[in-house]
Amino acid sequence: MTAAPSITLDFTADPVDLTAALVDVPSVSGDESVLAGAVEAALRSQAPHLEVVRNGNAVLARTTGNRERRVLLAGHLDTVPIAANVPSHRANGRLYGCGTSDMKAGDAMIAHLVATIDDPAYELSVVFYDCEEIEAERNGLGRIERELPDWLQADLAILAEPTSGAVEAGCQGTLRAVISTSGRRAHSARSWLGTNAIHAASEVLDRLNRYQARQVDIDGCVYREGLQAVRIAGGVAGNVVPDACDVTVNFRFAPDRTVQAAMDHVREVFDGLEAVFTDRSPGALPGLSAPAAQRFLTVTGTDPVAKYGWTDVSRFAALGIPAINFGPGDPNLAHTREEHVEVARITECTELLRRFLTTP
Incomplete structure (x- = not known):
């Protein structure tokens, strides 16, 4: 040795x-x-x-x-x-x-x-x-x-x-969540028989594009929040209409929010969609x-x-x-x-x- x-x-x-x-x-x-x-x-x-x-x-x-x-x-x-x-x-x-x-x-x-x-x-x-x-x-x-x-x-x-x-x-707090959409598989040559989960994920992206980041002053320090898509996963094969798609989002939040409050906020933004939290740390x-x-x-x-x-x-x-x-x-x-x-x-x-x- x-x-x-x-x-x-x-x-x-x-x-x-x-x-x-x-x-x-x-x-x-x-x-x-x-x-x-x-x-x-x-x-x-x-x-x-x-x-x-x-x-x-x-x-x-x-x-x-x-x-x-x-x-x-x-x-x-x-x-x-x-x-x-x-x-x-x-x-x-x-x-x-x-x-x-x-x-x-x-x-x-x-x-x-x-x-x-x-x-x-x-x-x-x-x-x-x-x-x-x-x-x-x-x-x-x-x-x-x-x-x-x-x-x-x-x-x-x-x-x-x-x-x-x-x-x-x-410091800011941070959390990650996976927002999932679902559909129905079909042969891409007969796409009308299926429902495309990747297309459905456009609703997630639309909400992110409309999102207005909050700014908050704490002790004279201005924290700006941010909610971003950081990963998209979906698809089965080149000739299959996908039946599942996952969009991973990252929320950087001001330290006046608790982790629970940050999670509640993300749920509110994506109301009606499934959100699973995979990582979280307080500010x-x-x-x-x-x-x-x-x-x-x-x-x-x-x-x-x-x-x-x-x-x-x-x-x-x-x-x-x-x-x-x-x-x-x-x-x-x-x-x-x-x-x-x-x-x-x-x-x-x-x-x-x-x-x-x-x-x-």
């Missing part, structure tokens, strides 16, 4: 260099063990003031002082499959490579700060977790919540998801009224905007912990072959977060 390669990371290095080092260690979802081991070793050797534990391919660390409030910093170690974009390289003020934006630049920001801040204004918890990019049941945060719930307690959680340096508050309210969140906005001078998309802030919100998204990566570049991050933004975000963590 070949031993796993030994990787040494320097968390005290410039966070741009650290981002490159993290990117150069492949960590596709489910295969984060080498990177997790290197992160664990670096925390133990370079941040002796932290309590460190390993949970699967997640690494957790925290201070154990007596400050009044605790801030949790979180980032996932995994990436989507590599698209011939590792190792990293730099050009024109950008760092290119798989995971640069989503979200190893954010991981580097967190790692650098916890290793170099000797006297934070808050107790700090750090969670580097696994399997964020794949099915929810494998997400490392869910496992940590079940096995080490006390490690997720905080007055504010900052998830270093790519936000281009903005504060993206809360997260901005939580900007929390004192620690207000302090972050004041100290950093940032203005919050709504998060379009679902992130793990939803998990923290479900635990009653205010959470925001803040990271140097560009969300529009996540998962792309040309994924990259602006070098200057890594530096800027790191210094903004340092200011918050060190300002009493």
